[in-house]
Amino acid sequence: MSATRTPARFITFEGIDGAGKSSQIAAACAWLQARDIGLEQTREPGGTPLGEQLRALLLHEAMDIETEALLMFAARREHLAQRIAPAMAAGRWVVSDRFSDATYAYQVGGRGLDAVKFAALEAWVHPGFQPDLTFLFDLDPAIAAARVAGTGAAPDRFEREQQDFFLRVRDAYLERAAAMPGRFCVIDASRTPADIAATITATLAGRFFA
Numbered sequence: 001m002s003a004t005r006t007p008a009r010f011i012t013f014e015g016i017d018g019a020g021k022s023s024q025i026a027a028a029c030a031w032l033q034a035r036d037i038g039l040e041q042t043r044e045p046g047g048t049p050l051g052e053q054l055r056a057l058l059l060h061e062a063m064d065i066e067t068e069a070l071l072m073f074a075a076r077r078e079h080l081a082q083r084i085a086p087a088m089a090a091g092r093w094v095v096s097d098r099f100s101d102a103t104y105a106y107q108v109g110g111r112g113l114d115a116v117k118f119a120a121l122e123a124w125v126h127p128g129f130q131p132d133l134t135f136l137f138d139l140d141p142a143i144a145a146a147r148v149a150g151t152g153a154a155p156d157r158f159e160r161e162q163q164d165f166f167l168r169v170r171d172a173y174l175e176r177a178a179a180m181p182g183r184f185c186v187i188d189a190s191r192t193p194a195d196i197a198a199t200i201t202a203t204l205a206g207r208f209f210a
């Protein structure tokens with residue numbers, strides 16, 4: 001079947017910092033583009049000029065937990081309005097490095113934001129809209145921290161968090177995946193990059209191009 005007849009899809013990549021999702025996104029996008037689909041690769045927080053300005057604040061400025069959650073959703077609203085919705089309306093697929101599952105994992109799980117407030121923001125900002133497929137890179141935080149340290153880059157405000165924070169974030173991600181098993185593909189991110197890439201392409205092929 002021609003991939004151009006497949007409706008536009010929204011695919012997200014999630015996981016704790018250092019789990020390896022960014023390394024896999026380019027390869028997944030290249031694989032999808034070889035199926036002759038129009039595609040946009042983007043990220044959160046970010047993806048628009050305003051969203052990138054909010055990202056700089058979020059990653060580097062200390063702030064109240066609820067301010068942090070509200071700014072994540074403000075950036076997301078802009079991302080949806082300016083980028084995701086127009087692309088999908090034009091038939092283009094969108095692949096995003098993170099979306100609202102990250103707010104559930106980091107702000108609710110990691111920071112202790114009230115889950116009811118998260119649900120209200122999610123229902124306000126994207127009512128009835130969720131990714132078609134989410135790859136969750138699941139990894140022991142100790143291994144992820146070693147990977148982040150190995151990059152040699154200066155850690156941002158989230159990457160400087162301790163292991164117990166990332167244990168809570170990981171648990172929240174797994175809880176969300178268990179609640180929506182049809183949407184999530186949980187990946188054992190301790191495997192080799194080649195093995196992970198093979199799982200991703202097999203999942204994309206089975207889900208959208210069978």
Ligand SMILES: Nc1ncnc2c1ncn2[C@@H]1O[C@H](COP(=O)(O)OP(=O)(O)OP(=O)(O)O)[C@@H](O)[C@H]1O
Pocket residue numbers: 015016017018019020021022023024137147148150151189190191192193196
């Ligand atoms: N499967 C893997 N095995 C070993 N090392 C890996 C693997 N995947 C990625 N790495 C390495 O781990 C580091 C972090 O990878 P990457 O930037 O892809 O993670 P990330 O999940 O996108 O993190 P962040 O959310 O902080 O950007 C990089 O140095 C990368 O080369």
Ligand SMILES: Cc1cn([C@H]2C[C@H](O)[C@@H](COP(=O)(O)O)O2)c(=O)[nH]c1=O
Pocket residue numbers: 017043044045072097098099100102103104106107158159
């Ligand atoms: C969307 C979103 C992101 N975060 C955190 C998670 C990461 O630590 C950074 C983004 O950095 P990345 O290297 O590009 O993954 O932001 C968050 O806490 N809540 C969110 O909703």
